[in-house]
Amino acid sequence: MGQSLISSTTFSQSLRHCQIPKSVLPLIQQNLLLPLNFTRGYCSFRSLEHGFPRIIPCATTPTRRFCTKSLLSEIPNEKRYSKVGAESTGPIPSKQLLEVVENAAKTGAEVVMDAVNKPRNINYKGLTDLVTDTDKMSEAAILGVLRKNFEEHLILGEEGGLIGDTSSDYLWCIDPLDGTTNFAHGYPSFAVSVGVLFRGKPAAAAVVEFVGGPMCWNTRIFSASAGGGAFCNGKKIHVSHTEKVEHSLLVTGFGYEHDDAWATNMDLFKEFTDVSRGVRRLGAAAVDMCHVALGIVESYWEYRLKPWDMAAGVLMVEEAGGAVTRMDGGKFCVFDRSVLVSNGLLHAKLLERIGPATEKLKNKGIDFSLWFKPENYSTDF
Numbered sequence: 001m002g003q004s005l006i007s008s009t010t011f012s013q014s015l016r017h018c019q020i021p022k023s024v025l026p027l028i029q030q031n032l033l034l035p036l037n038f039t040r041g042y043c044s045f046r047s048l049e050h051g052f053p054r055i056i057p058c059a060t061t062p063t064r065r066f067c068t069k070s071l072l073s074e075i076p077n078e079k080r081y082s083k084v085g086a087e088s089t090g091p092i093p094s095k096q097l098l099e100v101v102e103n104a105a106k107t108g109a110e111v112v113m114d115a116v117n118k119p120r121n122i123n124y125k126g127l128t129d130l131v132t133d134t135d136k137m138s139e140a141a142i143l144g145v146l147r148k149n150f151e152e153h154l155i156l157g158e159e160g161g162l163i164g165d166t167s168s169d170y171l172w173c174i175d176p177l178d179g180t181t182n183f184a185h186g187y188p189s190f191a192v193s194v195g196v197l198f199r200g201k202p203a204a205a206a207v208v209e210f211v212g213g214p215m216c217w218n219t220r221i222f223s224a225s226a227g228g229g230a231f232c233n234g235k236k237i238h239v240s241h242t243e244k245v246e247h248s249l250l251v252t253g254f255g256y257e258h259d260d261a262w263a264t265n266m267d268l269f270k271e272f273t274d275v276s277r278g279v280r281r282l283g284a285a286a287v288d289m290c291h292v293a294l295g296i297v298e299s300y301w302e303y304r305l306k307p308w309d310m311a312a313g314v315l316m317v318e319e320a321g322g323a324v325t326r327m328d329g330g331k332f333c334v335f336d337r338s339v340l341v342s343n344g345l346l347h348a349k350l351l352e353r354i355g356p357a358t359e360k361l362k363n364k365g366i367d368f369s370l371w372f373k374p375e376n377y378s379t380d381f
Contacts, residue, residue, distance in 0.1 A: 108142040116186075139174060179191060179282075200378075222237075230320040245346060252269055326338050
């Protein structure tokens, strides 16, 4: 039986007469070879008229049937993870929240940029946990933007703590200088991170990353809104398409407490270094997650991050097409004590090692309950 090549345009028109699942159409439209005859009610392509196939009814019984089974088997069966982004932004339009969150992050970044090549005044919140005057000045500048636009909203800042009315549905999570130790040493990477939650779920986010180095600092801004996509300097971004751990570049982080969780992650660091192209430790969670969203690394995980570390970054990854869960594989919220983000394709493979390690910590009695969730703050989870 003869066969002919059919253009995707003509074939897609003929599909209106066929009982072929819509999910198969993108695969069918790639110059497939088809039988000339179909059963009654289908169409047949015979001769050319004016350079195009002429479509005529056909009532003959086919010698071969068109089968979609093999095509369906080629469609990847990706595991779907629960969404972390807000399903609604309430009475405030998403566009307005995005404009304010970008303005707030840029305003904080101006303060950091002004100080980046100047001497630092460094203090300590812990033995090695630094805070600088720039952290505080950046947060004050961000607060000024938020109060001007949404005076009634609740705010959670790394330096200033909780401010406002807990009855508000909106919670702004501010990290005025994520990666303070890097900033103090003039070492990239560090960033200003601002995210806003609606009833506990990320609605809009912006991260201004400082790139370059001493005497050549520059910035790039990442932004995202729930359901609106993720962007870098105004251009839409997407996670990588890497499917194998051995082809991946991974990122993790370590907190200041050198306890069981720290030791467990050190073991994971060693394990994945052995099977991947490498594991990096950059020291700024918001930047790490933005790099996953940008598609230049495949995954990032860490224990004991705070809401201001994660609120912006997780939305960036999700809106760029990636996946977000806890490190035990459970549904994530920004008040959780662990996070795993990835391009989605690798998520289940990473959890094969990360999940059991995390379960062992839980069995040891390590606290994984929600933290830094404002009392009486209403959420949708």
